[in-house]
Amino acid sequence: MKITAIETVHLSRGITVHAGPVQWLWVLIHTDEGMTGLGETYPDPLSEKAVVLNRLAPVLLGRDATQIDRLWADMFEAIAYSGWAGAEMRAISAVDIALWDLAGKAAGKPVYQLLGGASRSSIRTYNTCYDNLSFLTEPVELARSLYEGGIHAMKIWPFDPIARLTRGQYITREQIRQASDGLRKIKEELGDAMEVAVEFHGYWNLTCAQQIARALEPLSPMWLEEMLPQDNLAAYRELALSTRLPLCLSERLMTRWQYRELLENRAARFIMPDICWCGGISEARKIASLAETYYLPVCPHNCGGPILHYASAHLAANITNLYILESVRKHYLEEYVGIVRDPLPAVNGEIPLPPGPGLGVELAPEVMTRPDVQVDRVSLQ
Numbered sequence: 445m446k447i448t449a450i451e452t453v454h455l456s457r458g459i460t461v462h463a464g465p466v467q468w469l470w471v472l473i474h475t476d477e478g479m480t481g482l483g484e485t486y487p488d489p490l491s492e493k494a495v496v497l498n499r500l501a502p503v504l505l506g507r508d509a510t511q512i513d514r515l516w517a518d519m520f521e522a523i524a525y526s527g528w529a530g531a532e533m534r535a536i537s538a539v540d541i542a543l544w545d546l547a548g549k550a551a552g553k554p555v556y557q558l559l560g561g562a563s564r565s566s567i568r569t570y571n572t573c574y575d576n577l578s579f580l581t582e583p584v585e586l587a588r589s590l591y592e593g594g595i596h597a598m599k600i601w602p603f604d605p606i607a608r609l610t611r612g613q614y615i616t617r618e619q620i621r622q623a624s625d626g627l628r629k630i631k632e633e634l635g636d637a638m639e640v641a642v643e644f645h646g647y648w649n650l651t652c653a654q655q656i657a658r659a660l661e662p663l664s665p666m667w668l669e670e671m672l673p674q675d676n677l678a679a680y681r682e683l684a685l686s687t688r689l690p691l692c693l694s695e696r697l698m699t700r701w702q703y704r705e706l707l708e709n710r711a712a713r714f715i716m717p718d719i720c721w722c723g724g725i726s727e728a729r730k731i732a733s734l735a736e737t738y739y740l741p742v743c744p745h746n747c748g749g750p751i752l753h754y755a756s757a758h759l760a761a762n763i764t765n766l767y768i769l770e771s772v773r774k775h776y777l778e779e780y781v782g783i784v785r786d787p788l789p790a791v792n793g794e795i796p797l798p799p800g801p802g803l804g805v806e807l808a809p810e811v812m813t814r815p816d817v818q819v820d821r822v823s824l825q
């Protein structure tokens with residue numbers, strides 16, 4: 445199955461997340477057998493598509509699309525000399541997802557079957573709260589609406605407004621108390637029936653992170669996510685040793701080599717790769733296996749576009765050391781509508797196993813002709 449053309453599809457209508465607007469990029473890999481694979485990355489499509497079209501396409505065109513591991517290694521070699529931990533790895537991730545989609549379509553099976561089969565009949569999920577109800581002003585109402593929908597875990601980031609004020613360099617006891625208030629109210633209302641993870645987006649220094657972590661201990665959050673920047677993993681070990689709460693990291697690490705360092709410093713209790721960033725389905729599967737050797741569970745980061753949502757569901761269906769899969773109710777109920785036919789919503793609080801063959805999802809045909817979509821293509825001469 446020879447790769448004959450590669451297209452990038454850039455939707456300039458972004459969505460807004462905690463750090464501001466992000467945009468999605470899709471990659472279509474065409475073959476001489478008429479099958480097309482679909483991948484995705486984000487948040488910076490102009491950078492990512494330049495890598496796909498200029499650096500990766502010369503490696504891929506004319507090659508056998510079923511040689512996923514060989515192609516991954518050759519793409520990695522092609523970009524390694526320029527420094528790989530950025531748009532380069534996000535581009536490889538999108539291509540890798542598309543190659544798995546093709547492999548599944550060629551086999552007539554869902555991707556999770558090719559990974560080793562389903563390890564569960566549906567996927568436990570938590571909601572990352574980009575909801576219309578605010579966790580800052582209406583935490584109990586938000587928690588109740590999730591609970592009534594069958595979702596029993598949620599993620600909030602109530603310390604971010606203070607971090608923006610102080611640049612993460614100091615926090616007062618009063619600020620800690622105020623930022624903890626929503627979590628405290630949810631726990632008072634729902635108790636252990638609702639698990640709450642607290643996300644920090646890497647904004648804090650170690651001293652503040654230790655103060656916050658100790659203050660949150662009585663409220664038993666599910667995990668503390670990315671309290672520090674991700675560049676000094678030994679500092680994370682110090683943080684982990686100073687609190688009894690488990691740490692979760694990190695969507696911003698890429699490849700098995702960065703996760704090796706994370707695992708060896710033994711700070712994280714929850715391992716969180718993003719398939720669109722870490723190197724694709726291939727790399728996320730390997731990272732999950734590495735985590736398994738440390739008896740650690742995986743909770744894939746799934747806060748991007750609809751193709752990441754499907755790819756994450758395939759990985760989560762397969763890996764034996766899944767803890768829980770992230771999903772965003774606002775995304776599958778609103779943002780993905782009109783882009784894919786079935787946004788794969790949670791059903792009774794669980795994500796269903798995605799259908800096949802391949803990823804089991806395609807861009808809606810009308811996406812390609814939208815005025816806010818730019819399609820670029822390189823073909824075999």
Ligand SMILES: [Mg+2]
Pocket residue numbers: 643645669670695
């Ligand atoms: Mg995060």
